Amino acid sequence: MGGKFLFDGQPVPFEDGQTILQAARAAGHYIPHLCWHPDFPPHGSCKLCIVKVGGRHVSSCALPARDGMEVESDTPEINGERRALLQMLFVEGNHFCPSCEKSGNCQLQALAYELDMSSARFAHFYPDRPVDASHPDVLLDFNRCIFCELCVRASRDVDHKGVFALTDRGIRKHLVVNAESGRLADTDFAVGDRAADICPVGVILRKRVGFAVPIGERKYDEASISTVAMEKGE
């Protein structure tokens, strides 16, 4: 079956079961996203991929495409809202890009550049989130967590370990690991796990390889996140 919908005025074909985001990507249109990943089912929590369909806001990662839809995505209104969502993510955590090992490889930072975010706008929360350096190979810096749950999903569904989970709720929600001690070293987490290289920001970092590639020569230093996403399929 399948069909066609209009994406910012341009026809986009889709196959049955494809979401708006999937079909748009296949047709070469980038929609910003953080919690969505090509290898995993849609999650729908970051809301960066919101688009307008028939005047209503929807998550393009989760909504199946339908024939004849009119989708607005790259508009001042939607990009303004996406920028505000990024600002929210920046102020709820502790993000110090200049000293972060993930700088240049970080999707949150790259999207902030992509969407011209020039200030945090809102007051910072400055949460207290101690790092976990217990594991021999991996450091967890919870300060940067954006709750995309990619590590949770990868560890549960691919590694079959359930190393990560979220607890508490609302603004107090936070990541925990699968150990009574609360320390990553006391879990069966391994550096070769799928969950070890899935983090879009700088929470899960491999030890002893920091700054091997200088800042300025990294993935999103060379090209914008939309270019990287569309050309390399990342």
Added chain:
Amino acid sequence: MQDAERIAARAVERHRREPSQLLQILIETQDGIGHLPVESLTRIAELLDLPRSRVEGVAGFYSFLYAEPVGRYRILFSDNIIDRMLGSRELMERLCRRLDVAPGQVSAGGEASVDTTSCTGMGDQGPAILVNGLAVTRLDEARVERIASLVAAGTPLAEWPAEYFHVDDNIRRRGVLLGEDFVPGAALQAAMVRGRHGWLEEVRMSGLRGRGGAGFSTAVKWMACSEAAGADKVVVCNADEGEPGTFKDRVLLASQAERVFEGMTLAAWATGARQGLLYLRGEYRYLLKHLRAVLAVRRAAGLLGARILGEGGFDFDIDIHLGAGAYVCGEETALLESLEGKRGTPRIRPPFPVTHGYLGRPTVVNNVETLAKTTLIALQGGAAFAATGTAQSTGTKLLSISGDCAYPGVYEYPFGVTIAHVLEDCGAHDPQVVQVGGASGVTIAGHEFHRRIAFEDVPTAGAFMVFDGRRDPFEMARNFVHFFAHESCGFCTPCRVGTALLKGYMDKLASGKGAKMDLADIEWLDRLLKNASHCGLGSSAPNPVIDTLVKFRPAYERRLVSLDFKPAFDLDAALETARRMTGRDDPAAHLDWREEV
């Protein structure tokens, strides 16, 4: 601490090591220990063969589950604006003084902890508290003094004055639902005579719409579930009545439980479901014994169980699940997650529960009042039901009326009644504002009192809170914003961060430090919450702010330091020296505030 592990293990075994019972297991484990120590979670995870992190994640989600020790007497003050208007804050301060404990802390001897909680559904007889999960109503200074003495003496709850735990129904106006006697089984018999299809047709003709707030057609929902593929269908009664200011389901569960359970059975007859679940909010735990007794009576009468009323193939029974302090679980997909023993996070829809609900099975989720109403349709027929109310809102609606009125309680009206009429009936003298539909509802100002309670005008799940001329609409909105920030599940960015930010702005205004720019930020956050949230909690969280900003703007503006925001110094003028030094005067050398987001 081997005790903790033993208690946890017993709870797991009682629930036959079923992971979907995780929340019930956690509640029962805490009942035995007082809180949930780390080793109890580890033991539960081992026995259920779940990652420990998942168990910890679920335990951390619910307000009434505690990772740290709490007092032997755990006292929670209902913190809805109505309880506050009745003096709850002052009473809580008094109790804290008497027990020598700070709010949110445990007393030095470990005997008591005092804190606030979201609306406990006792707005008609507040201020209300929960003591170790049980409701105590009509608090006043004398009761607080006495409670302080009882706590100090270590008197078991069973020996406290029984009247403290008495909850009145306060039914003030009876229509067909509350006014007519009900013979258990009569509605079921009438529906069975019509056959499953005939019964569905009656429901369709009645025009019944969901009483939980959304107003979705009950017949359409039942038909979709009936036609969905899969044999193991489920009927869920949503008794997670968490909307601040709502308590009509409490009264139905207390006085009309037969009708509610019969409504569930009628839904089973329509859909072919064999399993029923009633999700009871933790605050109504005191009703559990009564509800289980009613279920037992119905089983004995052949109204539940195998071959209901002798009909071969009509097997249906009902279990009760307890919530543990999470408003978001009133959202039907979050409720299903919670029933499955998970964090109460709303699901992505589609698919909808009618095809993929409880444990992936076709599921009907209905509100308590909706299910009770179906007994009327069975007994009187769909057409008779539709004769009351308005064309788009048939039948009657229960209102939970509280606040500044002489006769708070539950009122049953035909849909279409005007707000002015209701205000007169409940004895509201000087009403200034009515909050219809709870914190997520609509703020109605005096010039709108002619409007009608109906899906096509002012829809409501039942809350009707009255505020007179002494009250401040800003403080009402601020109370609701705090509520939403506390209750946000935290799944999506706009609601998790947006409700917390909104709370910060409202508090800034309340402390007298607001500027006009804050109002612009508040309006921007309102829009983001409305547009981008994952579920109804986030999208309705800004409602009271949006409404009061439009209808009672002076309540905000009088709190501003200056109406026109001016920074402390002129930033652009401060750059003049730098411009002169560099010889520049082009646009890029000037600050343009209009470019600000």
